Structures are given as C-alpha cells and as structure tokens.
Amino acid sequence: MTLEGRFDEAAGVIRVGGDARQRYHDSRGYGYPLEGNEIALAPVEAAHLLYRGDLGAVVTKSGERLEFRSFMAREPGAKFGVRFLVYADLRERGFYLSPAREPWVDPPDGEADFAVFPRGKGPGDGEIEYALRVLGERTDVPTAELEAGVLAIVDEESEITYFEVSARDPSGSSTAALPEGCDADLLEDRVVVWEPPLELYERGFYGQPLEGREYDEPTLQCSLLEAASLAERGVIDLEPETVRKRGREVEGERFVRRLAVYTALRERDVVPKTGYKFGADFRTYADVESVENLGHSELLVRVHPDDHVFEPRDLALDVRLAHGVRKTMVFALVSDGGEIDWWSIERLTP
Amino acid sequence: MTLEGRFDEAAGVIRVGGDARQRYHDSRGYGYPLEGNEIALAPVEAAHLLYRGDLGAVVTKSGERLEFRSFMAREPGAKFGVRFLVYADLRERGFYLSPAREPWVDPPDGEADFAVFPRGKGPGDGEIEYALRVLGERTDVPTAELEAGVLAIVDEESEITYFEVSARDPSGSSTAALPEGCDADLLEDRVVVWEPPLELYERGFYGQPLEGREYDEPTLQCSLLEAASLAERGVIDLEPETVRKRGREVEGERFVRRLAVYTALRERDVVPKTGYKFGADFRTYADVESVENLGHSELLVRVHPDDHVFEPRDLALDVRLAHGVRKTMVFALVSDGGEIDWWSIERLTP
Structure with a gap:
C-alpha cells in the first residue's frame, strides 16, 4: 500500500502515519519519529520519496493533492531545487543524510544544509561524517564564511561538484x-x-x-x-x-x-616560487635540499585580501587546475594587519 | 680581436665597424648593414653581444664605456629588460630574430616587438615565421589589441611562456x-x-x-x-x-x-554544454551523433564583452587548464549588438 503525507505548513514538515516509521525512518533513514508510528519529513525528504514513487502524494491543508511535479513547482523555500539535487545524488551514491538541524540531528557547527552520515549509518547512530553546504554555481562565498566541511556546488546544468574545505598550515624543512x-x-x-x-x-x-x-x-x-x-x-x-x-x-x-605570504612561507621553511604558469601566486616546495634534486612542488597558493568574495566558478577553475597538476590548492587570506588564514580546497568524490 | 660599438644616441642604434658585417650580420643575423662593412645594432642586439662577450663594450658619445651590466642599468626604452630576456631565449633556442621594424625587416602587420625567422633563416632571407609581441606578466591586453601572432609573456621570475593567438571559427556537424x-x-x-x-x-x-x-x-x-x-x-x-x-x-x-554565444554555436552545429567544471562558460562537441557515443569535447569557450581587458595571469590559467585537459581555449568576444569575434589561444614551444 502506498502511503500519503499531510503537509503541516505551520511546522514546515510532512507528517506520514501508517507504518511510515518502520518503512521510511528505521530502515531507510528518512525523517524523524513522532508519537507512535508517525514520522515527520523535511520537504526535501518528502520530494525524494515522491520522486521515487514511494510516497503516493502530499495533501495540503486545503486538500490539494501534490505529486512530485506539483510539489516541486511550489518550490518551498530558497534553493530548494539545488538542495533536492544534492540530496538525491548522495542517496544515489548510497549515503543517508538529514537536514542539519534539530530534531533530525544535533546540529554540526557552522552553516550547513545537511548532515551526511558515514556509509552504512543513519540518523539514529549518532555519528556525522561531515557537514555539507549546498550552493548554486552563482552563489558567491565570502571568505568570512569559509569553514571546515564539504561544499556541494550545483552547476547550471545540474551537475554537482563536491569540495572539501580544511584549515591548512603550510610547513617545510627548506633551510x-x-x-x-x-x-x-x-x-x-x-x-x-x-x-x-x-x-x-x-x-x-x-x-x-x-x-x-x-x-x-x-x-x-x-x-x-x-x-x-x-x-x-x-x-x-x-x-x-x-x-x-x-x-x-x-x-x-x-x-x-603577496610579500606577507612570501615572507610567512619562507619563515615556515617552505620555498615559494612564482605560480604564474598555473595562474596562481605561488607554487611551493616544502623540502628543498638542492635545486638539482628538486622534488615536485606540493601546493598552489593564491593570495586574497580577507574580505575577498569567491565566485564558485573561479574556485572550480583553481581547484581543477591544481588537481590536474597533482598539487593542492591553498588560499592565503591576508588581513589589513598582515595576518594570514590558510585554507585548502580539494575536490572530493563522496 | 674583440670589437667595440659606438652608441649613436640620436638614431637609437649601436654602430660597429671592423669586420662586424661578416662577423655579426652575415653569419649570425645581428643588426642591419650600413656603408662598407659597418652595421647598426638595436640596443637589444648589442646587449646580447655584450652578454655573450662577443662585443667588448659600447662607447657613448660622452666617452663612457658600457659593459653588459652598465648597459642594462641604463635601461634604454620601456620594457627593455623583458625584451632582452625573450631575445636571448629565442637565440638560445637557435632562432634568429630582428626588431619588427624598418630597416631590419619589412614590418609585419600589427603591434609586434620582433620578427622571428624560420629556423635556419635570417634577416636577409625575406621570410618571417611569425610576429612576436612581448609582455610583462602585469601588462594588461585589451581585446581590441588581440591579433593573430605570438605573445611572449615574461613572468615575475623571468620565465617565458609563448602563446599563439589565432582567429578561430567553430563549426561542427551536430544536427x-x-x-x-x-x-x-x-x-x-x-x-x-x-x-x-x-x-x-x-x-x-x-x-x-x-x-x-x-x-x-x-x-x-x-x-x-x-x-x-x-x-x-x-x-x-x-x-x-x-x-x-x-x-x-x-x-x-x-x-x-552567453545566450548569444550559445545560439551561435548551435547555429554552427556545435553542441555547447556547461564548462563550469573547467571554470569556462562552455565545453563544446563538434560532432555529436548520440550521447551514448559521445567523443571528447574539443573546445573550452569563455565569453567576454568585446571591451574586456585580459590579465596575462588569467590567460595563463585558462590556457594552461585547457591544455591539461586536451582542449583548445577559445575566447568569444561579444559586442553590444551581439556580434561575436572568436579567438583561440594556445601554448607554443618555439
């Protein structure tokens, strides 16, 4: 029997009764449990169940029966479309994920759309693999919002690229x-x-x-x-x-x-050379013993003021290029006082 | 016997007598012949002969004897340093080249610093392989100045990258x-x-x-x-x-x-798909028969307004990335009226 959900517009969730708890939550990680066997679904979860044909319809307070197409067309909330695409993609790759908020999960730090669970785990297991933030390719990212975690960027043709953002302190042994x-x-x-x-x-x-x-x-x-x-x-x-x-x-x-970053790298015993051919400020060598026996340079460093705003398109270009030449892309964000924040951004395949 | 040159400051050339014509011009392609055995050298040519130790010194009108270091320190003319580096690099690679002007050569069209001769040929042979323009990495290039030829860009650490600029009309058979x-x-x-x-x-x-x-x-x-x-x-x-x-x-x-470029490409039976993952506007497929048997996409297209100013650093990034993924970088420059100029830029090894 196919279940139907009731749209609780005030709470912004879709309630499903019957055997929903066992069928959707316990065995497949959708929603959170309410009294008895009832569960509450976030709109993105309900959309996915509608899309899969697992949920028959969502009925609104005014009695309208929404199927996948009409549910999507209502576009509940900003960036619903891109969040749905990322949710469906990770599900397709075999991961369970929940909205990154109460009562689905203990919210992770910082701004995130989803909490992604380790492969094989679900919302009840108390473990979060990473916090995931979803962006459209036209959404700018101010540097102040950079934080450790995973970014999913959805391009205009609805393909998704995942980036891992980490704090990164370069250091070396080149003296x-x-x-x-x-x-x-x-x-x-x-x-x-x-x-x-x-x-x-x-x-x-x-x-x-x-x-x-x-x-x-x-x-x-x-x-x-x-x-x-x-x-x-x-x-x-x-x-x-x-x-x-x-x-x-x-x-x-x-x-x-650039001089602040150059100086900081030399102080950390890392050799910066121009990254011009890669469109970056520097390529760096952590362990130079002699130029004759020079190894591969490990990082590409791009210097920005700390109020810089990243365009996802430029991020994609930098990270793609660095990946192609087997280096890690690092952004050095310099404050007016010369302090430097270092972040690496790398492509990730979930 | 080492020769010396006389700086003819009015004409901006260095005159060398003795057997200079045979020694420097006829056998090694420096300068242009004057009366008798005398030749005239451009400052960049004289600097190279000084650097090689072939010319002993250049004597100024006031009697100062310049050697390589003092000659360079006078910096005759703008961007002399970067022009010298490119001149020396091409000589090192076995090419002869002359200033792209009378009386060295019949000047090629457009703005150029050097006329580079085919390998094995020199200024007397009447053949020019390509016109070469030299830029520092911080010199912007307005799109209006793009023209077919070769750009040599000297980065801050004095490494040189050569780019070939060509008009490029995309066309395909995807109907x-x-x-x-x-x-x-x-x-x-x-x-x-x-x-x-x-x-x-x-x-x-x-x-x-x-x-x-x-x-x-x-x-x-x-x-x-x-x-x-x-x-x-x-x-x-x-x-x-x-x-x-x-x-x-x-x-x-x-x-x-972007819609003007998308439409033009479809009209030329080329399929544009998003180039987001490469930081470009489009990647293109010239000959799509079916998606199941899709070939490699050939071009990366970046769209700019036709008054765009290129930074050499961005050019380097785009061209490098395209090269790394075996595609050709194409710039589509769109006028207010929707007309499109297409240019490809590729790395070149002289």
Whole structure:
C-alpha cells in the first residue's frame, strides 16, 4: 500500500502515519519519529520519496493533492531545487543524510544544509561524517564564511561538484645558509644579482639564472618579492624599502599582501616560487635540499585580501587546475594587519 | 680581436665597424648593414653581444664605456629588460630574430616587438615565421589589441611562456531533429522538461536526466540557456521571453552575452554544454551523433564583452587548464549588438 503525507505548513514538515516509521525512518533513514508510528519529513525528504514513487502524494491543508511535479513547482523555500539535487545524488551514491538541524540531528557547527552520515549509518547512530553546504554555481562565498566541511556546488546544468574545505598550515624543512652583501641592481620590475655565491640559487632556490653563458656562479634574476626578502636580510646590497616601494608601484596593495605570504612561507621553511604558469601566486616546495634534486612542488597558493568574495566558478577553475597538476590548492587570506588564514580546497568524490 | 660599438644616441642604434658585417650580420643575423662593412645594432642586439662577450663594450658619445651590466642599468626604452630576456631565449633556442621594424625587416602587420625567422633563416632571407609581441606578466591586453601572432609573456621570475593567438571559427556537424511542445516548468534558475521524447537528450544532447529512477523517456533538467534556445524554437511550451527574463534576473548582462554565444554555436552545429567544471562558460562537441557515443569535447569557450581587458595571469590559467585537459581555449568576444569575434589561444614551444 502506498502511503500519503499531510503537509503541516505551520511546522514546515510532512507528517506520514501508517507504518511510515518502520518503512521510511528505521530502515531507510528518512525523517524523524513522532508519537507512535508517525514520522515527520523535511520537504526535501518528502520530494525524494515522491520522486521515487514511494510516497503516493502530499495533501495540503486545503486538500490539494501534490505529486512530485506539483510539489516541486511550489518550490518551498530558497534553493530548494539545488538542495533536492544534492540530496538525491548522495542517496544515489548510497549515503543517508538529514537536514542539519534539530530534531533530525544535533546540529554540526557552522552553516550547513545537511548532515551526511558515514556509509552504512543513519540518523539514529549518532555519528556525522561531515557537514555539507549546498550552493548554486552563482552563489558567491565570502571568505568570512569559509569553514571546515564539504561544499556541494550545483552547476547550471545540474551537475554537482563536491569540495572539501580544511584549515591548512603550510610547513617545510627548506633551510639554507645565505651569503651577505651580494651586488644587485634594480631593473624595472625585477632585480639582477650579479654572480652571487652558487648556494643562493642552488640551496636557497632564489632567482633564476641568466642563461646563455657558462659560469660557476651564474647571475640571477630575482622577482621583487625575492629581492625584498633578500634585501631585508642583508643578502643583497639594496635598501629593502627601495625594493618594496618599486613593488608597490608596479603592483599596488597586492604586492604588500603577496610579500606577507612570501615572507610567512619562507619563515615556515617552505620555498615559494612564482605560480604564474598555473595562474596562481605561488607554487611551493616544502623540502628543498638542492635545486638539482628538486622534488615536485606540493601546493598552489593564491593570495586574497580577507574580505575577498569567491565566485564558485573561479574556485572550480583553481581547484581543477591544481588537481590536474597533482598539487593542492591553498588560499592565503591576508588581513589589513598582515595576518594570514590558510585554507585548502580539494575536490572530493563522496 | 674583440670589437667595440659606438652608441649613436640620436638614431637609437649601436654602430660597429671592423669586420662586424661578416662577423655579426652575415653569419649570425645581428643588426642591419650600413656603408662598407659597418652595421647598426638595436640596443637589444648589442646587449646580447655584450652578454655573450662577443662585443667588448659600447662607447657613448660622452666617452663612457658600457659593459653588459652598465648597459642594462641604463635601461634604454620601456620594457627593455623583458625584451632582452625573450631575445636571448629565442637565440638560445637557435632562432634568429630582428626588431619588427624598418630597416631590419619589412614590418609585419600589427603591434609586434620582433620578427622571428624560420629556423635556419635570417634577416636577409625575406621570410618571417611569425610576429612576436612581448609582455610583462602585469601588462594588461585589451581585446581590441588581440591579433593573430605570438605573445611572449615574461613572468615575475623571468620565465617565458609563448602563446599563439589565432582567429578561430567553430563549426561542427551536430544536427538533430527536435520534438515540439514538450511539457516544461521553470524552477528558480533551471527548467525541468517532463519526460520528453528520448532524442531530445540522446541526439540533441539537451539537458541532464534526473537520475534515481528508470524511465524510457527521462525527465530532463535544462540550463536557462538551453531552455531559452528550446523555447525559441517551440520545443518546450514556455514563452521564450519568460526564460530570458529569468536568465537576466539571475545573471544580468552576462546571460545575454552567453545566450548569444550559445545560439551561435548551435547555429554552427556545435553542441555547447556547461564548462563550469573547467571554470569556462562552455565545453563544446563538434560532432555529436548520440550521447551514448559521445567523443571528447574539443573546445573550452569563455565569453567576454568585446571591451574586456585580459590579465596575462588569467590567460595563463585558462590556457594552461585547457591544455591539461586536451582542449583548445577559445575566447568569444561579444559586442553590444551581439556580434561575436572568436579567438583561440594556445601554448607554443618555439
């Protein structure tokens, strides 16, 4: 026998009696139990049961009988369509999930749409695998709202991409003794260091050798970030402020933020090199012993001010590219005071 | 014997006598011939000869003897540093190249820094392989300046990426007969088409089937772009203007531009699907016979207004990603009147 539900519009739930508790809740993780055998379903749960043909109809207070199409067309609440798609997708992948609120579950911290249970577990088992937030591809994400968890982004053709967001503190073991007082010239937007001791490049991985002639100690071209860092520590004979000033001239406040991140990475014994070819600010090497035996760079770092607003489309592009080159995408969010928050975002297959 | 050059500051060239013509021009493609055996070198050519140690010094009118370092520090002209790097890089790769102007060469069309000769050829052979424009990574490129040729972009750490820019007219052979008057509902920012004939999806590749239940004729979710196009041709029973209005509500003018490109691609028998996962507007399939036997999508298309200004960093990101997934990056530049200019940009290894 197919059951029908009653729309309790005041509470925003669909009540189902009969053997609903055993049939939908206990064995398949829908809804939460009420008195007796009755259960209450969230609209997204009721929509899924209607869609599967498991629930015959939902009857409104005014006596209207809603089937899947008419239930969807009422669009109860904002982003109902995308939440339904994600709910159905995870169900299809064999997971149970509930609205991330009382009385379905003990709500997880932060803003979330669903609590997803570990595979094989349900709402009664007291375990939550992760909190899931659902976004349409046009919904912007302010950095202040970033929090550890999973994002599901539904694109305009209703395909879903899952991203795992985690706090990420880069650290490494790249330490190298540096020379002092090397001869350097500031040229437009780069710095030439004239034939410094080889270890500046070979161990410290600063600069890029000028090619085309053979020398034991090659002349290096350094970026303004590298040069500002080297000047600050007396490695090259330029005034740090002169280099920083040139940086701000060619790149504005962006240079200040990037220098804060560059400096923080070097302090953590991680070597940042330009991420230009990947469209990022830096690619990083955690454990440089020598440039001759350089490993794979592990992270792509993009620097943003801490009031930046992410467009899901840009997130998708960054994370996709990083994934394609076997690196992890990290966002460094810099406050006006120079403090840095680090977040990694990676694709996830539930 | 090492030669020296005289800086002819008025003409902006360095004159070299002795056997310079034979030694530098005839056998190695530097400069242009003057009277007798004398030649004139552009500053970038002289810098390269100084750098290689082939030219001993350049003497200024006031009698100053410049060697490589002091010559570079004078920075004659804007972006001299980046032009030198590209000149040296191509020389290192075995190519000869000249400033793209009289009297070095018959100037190629458009804005270019260098004329690069075919491998094994030089300035006297009357053949130009391509016109090359040099940009620093912070130099913006307005779309109006895009032209067929090669861009060399020098990043902040002095690495060079070469891009080939070409006009690109997409075309394909994806034609499919479409049904009429299918039942559809507009839901927030997408459209559900209720159980249309299978060929709408299977041959026309419109929409995305709702999964989780088995039907011969699956219900499709279409993007607003797909729905606007289908409504316009009477395939679904929604008013075209209703769909377009919703599109403008959720996406503004961007929707209008994307619809122009979507429509143009369909008219060229190319199937556009969302490029969201690649951070682009569309991925395209030129020759769809059926979704079951779908080939690889060939292009990633990004839509911009025709007054867009490219940042080299964004170009690098787009082209890199497209290359990584074996697709060609195409930019569709849309005028206010809806006309479209198509350009492909691909990485090039000289």
